Amino acid sequence: MMLQTDLGFARLNNPIMPASGCFGWGREYIELFDLKTLGAVVTKATTYLPREGNATPRVAEAPAGMLNAIGLQNAGLHAVVKTDLPWLLEQKLPVLVNVAGSTVEEYVQVAAGLAEFPLLGLELNLSCPNVREGGIAFGLQAESVHRVVQAVKAECQLPLVVKLSPNVTEITELAVAAAEAGASALTVINTLRGMAIDIEHRRPLLANTFGGLSGPAIKPVALAMVWQVASAVDIPVIGCGGISRVEDVVEFLMAGASAVQVGSASFSEPLLLPRLVWELEAWLQEHQTSVTELVGAAQRKDEIND
Ligand SMILES: Cc1cc2nc3c(=O)[nH]c(=O)nc-3n(C[C@H](O)[C@H](O)[C@H](O)COP(=O)(O)O)c2cc1C
Numbered sequence: 001m002m003l004q005t006d007l008g009f010a011r012l013n014n015p016i017m018p019a020s021g022c023f024g025w026g027r028e029y030i031e032l033f034d035l036k037t038l039g040a041v042v043t044k045a046t047t048y049l050p051r052e053g054n055a056t057p058r059v060a061e062a063p064a065g066m067l068n069a070i071g072l073q074n075a076g077l078h079a080v081v082k083t084d085l086p087w088l089l090e091q092k093l094p095v096l097v098n099v100a101g102s103t104v105e106e107y108v109q110v111a112a113g114l115a116e117f118p119l120l121g122l123e124l125n126l127s128c129p130n131v132r133e134g135g136i137a138f139g140l141q142a143e144s145v146h147r148v149v150q151a152v153k154a155e156c157q158l159p160l161v162v163k164l165s166p167n168v169t170e171i172t173e174l175a176v177a178a179a180e181a182g183a184s185a186l187t188v189i190n191t192l193r194g195m196a197i198d199i200e201h202r203r204p205l206l207a208n209t210f211g212g213l214s215g216p217a218i219k220p221v222a223l224a225m226v227w228q229v230a231s232a233v234d235i236p237v238i239g240c241g242g243i244s245r246v247e248d249v250v251e252f253l254m255a256g257a258s259a260v261q262v263g264s265a266s267f268s269e270p271l272l273l274p275r276l277v278w279e280l281e282a283w284l285q286e287h288q289t290s291v292t293e294l295v296g297a298a299q300r301k302d303e304i305n306d
Contacts, residue, residue: 015258017238022262032271047101089117162185171228246280
């Protein structure tokens, strides 16, 4: 009970889930731990057609984090629906399928292809730095966020979790647009635009020039954005960005997140996700509290006690 969390459209046994793109479809992890330990699984992005992704090199180390420009490499909707998704659903745990596209129509096509599956919901990745529509990165304007969420909602009854980009002037404007268009929850945040230079060859290190920064380096930014978004909308927020310790999870919950996603940190520690579940339970026991009591606790200034 202590670990349970309420996403509005669903109750989860605990608030810990992997971040999209950092867990594949879970196949590699099943050898290491029971996936049912997790609150939910979030899959790698699915686009309508298969994508090979960007040219290499497409990952680089950064201080306290990493840069990636994978470019949404995936097998495409039809392969996903035939192989990866049925396998994951057999594991009998809540599944959020991360959906990406280059146009509104592509998001709708993918969502329509997933609509009949018993999913927890779809996570609309409106924030990939490498996906563009008419030369403008998709998901950076309130208007296009509203348009895509509304269009997907019209075609698919599944709850929609909208994943927002931090690479904007005011993330709360996007959050409000997504909520008004019918999003059930928001994931905050995706990666921050960054780059590295190969100084021997005097050129960008990543073939794509820019990549997304993730890992502990972005935690304070993610936390601030979760706080801002949680104050601006009434739908639940899933916090994401730089989580690597149980204290980070507690911080995100207190900032207003109802659940969290863990990405880059599990590359260096594949058992991090189950460890965070156990450590969170121990933390809650030690502090005689529950996840629901912690959600937004730092926002409720009138209730501070020592
Ligand atoms: C290698 C890699 C691949 C990613 N692929 C996706 C993706 O397919 N869809 C998506 O919404 N986010 C993707 N992300 C972003 C993560 O889900 C997450 O938002 C970000 O890494 C911040 O969390 P972290 O600091 O815990 O890694 C990817 C991140 C990494 C590092």
